[in-house]
Amino acid sequence: MSAVTAIAKREIRSFFNSPMAYITLGVFLLLSGYFYFNTLFLVGQASLREFFNLAPLLFVVFAPALTMRLLAEERKAGTIELLLTMPIRDSHVVFGKFLAALVIVAIGLLLTLPYALSVANLTANNSSFDWGPAVGGYLGLLLMAASFIALGLWASSLSRNQIVGFIIGLLLCFAFYIIDRTAVFLPASMGSVFEFLSVDYHFRNIARGVLDTRDLIFYFSLTGAGLLLTTRTLASSRQ
Amino acid sequence: MSATSGAPMIEVRDLTKNYGSFTALQGLTFQVPKGQVVGFLGPNGAGKSTTMKILTGYAGQTSGSAAVAGIDVQADPVAARQNIGYLTESNPLYEEMMVKEYLDFIAEIRKIPTDRKSVRIKEVVERCGLGNMIGKDIGHLSKGYRQRVGLAQAILHDPDLLILDEPTSGLDPNQIVEIRNLIREIGEEKTVIMSTHILSEVQNTASRVLIINEGKLVADDSPENLTHEEGGTLYVVVAPKNGTPLEHNMVERMLTGLPEVSQVNAHEITDEGALGFKVRYSGEDPRRSVFESVVKENMVLLEMRRHHVSLEDTFRKLTSND
Structure with missing residues (x-):
């Protein structure tokens, strides 16, 4: 595993060494903060509901933005040849990159905790803040981020161009986000399949504070599929 | 895992490589015994880099086989690559990393034990004359120093076989002499196969010359024999x-x-x-x-x-x- 952590460590360090890191994290915190306090001041309600409603859409954009350069940049700079001729498996390279992006997302989520705590503090004294959905929501976001990162990573492995990686990643993530909204137009049997394929549908389940194995299996499979595809694409990028 | 003793360091048999309709290698066969320094010559597009990429596992062959230290590079790429230090033709480096960080990273990927890591990095830094550069960003280094970093990376894990793809290309004459001396030093204890366009380089460093043309071996001899003629x-x-x-x-x-x-x-x-x-x-x-x-x-x-x-x-x- 040490090659995986070495790759992840290098990636995280290089991320925080660039100004893009702070711009990305800053915009993420600003938008998520806006969603937090929106409900508080406009509706006068201390709730995380609005934030958890909009966070998936936020991740549709931020996950591909985070992953777009991870493999495209290596291919463009040629350093991929260095990695792929090291005595490690291709999957180690992919997993290291995945881990790096997941850690960065986790750091971003950690930075939103003060918002959650302040909302909890503002809850009226006689009613207690419901932590179940909050914990579930954060867990759900992390699971969703994992699957989006895996998809974004695959998009990044497809070309040398970061922008192409971003756009394909964005489309993929958005497709898995929006797919259950199209279920209304379909017959019931198809509708439930589409619903099961929706990242957002499973997120809403978890964010309710109910942890169902079906939701976990969905996220793990989608993440696994993304990582597998990335590994295969990387292997075929050998000449 | 470990190298099969007695097996040649490189064994290439009937290697063929097609890129679409272009044939880069057609039935290349050669062996390199342990400890030899081999110059690998040929015009541009003859298949030198392709052969090296196949040996290091960056490219896959169309047919034939290639083995390093007795390990087939297709069957067990990870084990084969443990014996190889590789300097690619373009020598790609992570520009934003410091030399020290970069070598640390390579050491971790190569799984060099933590207790030996810093000693080993110090050794290769000294050997490659990078002492004053370890705190500098790789992106700010001159071409000659970048090449030294690439070489340091290649010898960091003390590999038995060094594969150097045009190690002196793009360097000025002074840098060429420095890198050539470094390679000659390394060649005293390792098996080295290096491609180059500068033939005098081979005459000075290699004990054997392989010349390939259009993906085929056309000469395999010592530099002395290749320059000897009757009368x-x-x-x-x-x-x-x-x-x-x-x-x-x-x-x-x-x-x-x-x-x-x-x-x-x-x-x-x-x-x-x-x-x-x-x-x-x-x-x-x-x-x-x-x-x-x-x-x-x-x-x-x-x-x-x-x-x-x-x-x-x-x-x-x-x-x-x-």
């Missing part, structure tokens, strides 16, 4: 002793009459009144008899030099495609 060529310039002009036909006849000489041609010279000849000979060195007969005929020998076949000559002869 040779002399350039002879003669001048009259006492002002009477020389007759071209007479001198030519005299030279042709020598038993060792096989062919005599006129050779353009600039000396006033003198005559130049290109004398081909087979077998014995005719310099003594040329000198004696010139003196006997009352002429002056202005110049006589033997032409040596260079590796360039051999290379051109073997790889020109007309």
Whole structure:
């Protein structure tokens, strides 16, 4: 595993060494903060509901933005040849990159905790803040981020161009986000399949504070599929 | 996992590689025993880089097999690569990393134990003359230092085999000498296969030369043998002793009459009144008899030099495609 952590460590360090890191994290915190306090001041309600409603859409954009350069940049700079001729498996390279992006997302989520705590503090004294959905929501976001990162990573492995990686990643993530909204137009049997394929549908389940194995299996499979595809694409990028 | 003892360091058998309709390698076969320093020559597009990429696992062959230290590079790529240090042609580096960070990263990927890591990094930094550069960003280094970083990366895990793809390309003459000395030092204890366009480089460092052309092996010998030929060529310039002009036909006849000489041609010279000849000979060195007969005929020998076949000559002869 040490090659995986070495790759992840290098990636995280290089991320925080660039100004893009702070711009990305800053915009993420600003938008998520806006969603937090929106409900508080406009509706006068201390709730995380609005934030958890909009966070998936936020991740549709931020996950591909985070992953777009991870493999495209290596291919463009040629350093991929260095990695792929090291005595490690291709999957180690992919997993290291995945881990790096997941850690960065986790750091971003950690930075939103003060918002959650302040909302909890503002809850009226006689009613207690419901932590179940909050914990579930954060867990759900992390699971969703994992699957989006895996998809974004695959998009990044497809070309040398970061922008192409971003756009394909964005489309993929958005497709898995929006797919259950199209279920209304379909017959019931198809509708439930589409619903099961929706990242957002499973997120809403978890964010309710109910942890169902079906939701976990969905996220793990989608993440696994993304990582597998990335590994295969990387292997075929050998000449 | 460990290298099979007794197996050659590199064994390439009937290697073929197609890129679409382009054939980069067609049935390349060679072996490199342990400890040899091999120069790998060929014109651009002959398949040098392709062979090296197959050995390191960055490219897959169309057919045939390649093994490093007895381990097939396709069957067990991870184990095979543990024996290899590789400097790629373009030497890609992480520009934003410091030299120290970069070598740390390579050491971690290579799974060099933590207790040995810093000692080993110190060793290669010293060896590659990077002492003053370890705190600098790689992106700010000169081409020569970048090449040293690439070499440091390649020898960090103390591999048995070094694969160097044009290690001196793009360097200035001073840097070339430095890198060449470094490679010669490394070659004292390792197996090295290096490709290059600079043939004198091979003459100085390699004990064996492989020349490939259009994906096929066209020569496999020591640099000495490749530059040796039966007989040779002399350039002879003669001048009259006492002002009477020389007759071209007479001198030519005299030279042709020598038993060792096989062919005599006129050779353009600039000396006033003198005559130049290109004398081909087979077998014995005719310099003594040329000198004696010139003196006997009352002429002056202005110049006589033997032409040596260079590796360039051999290379051109073997790889020109007309």
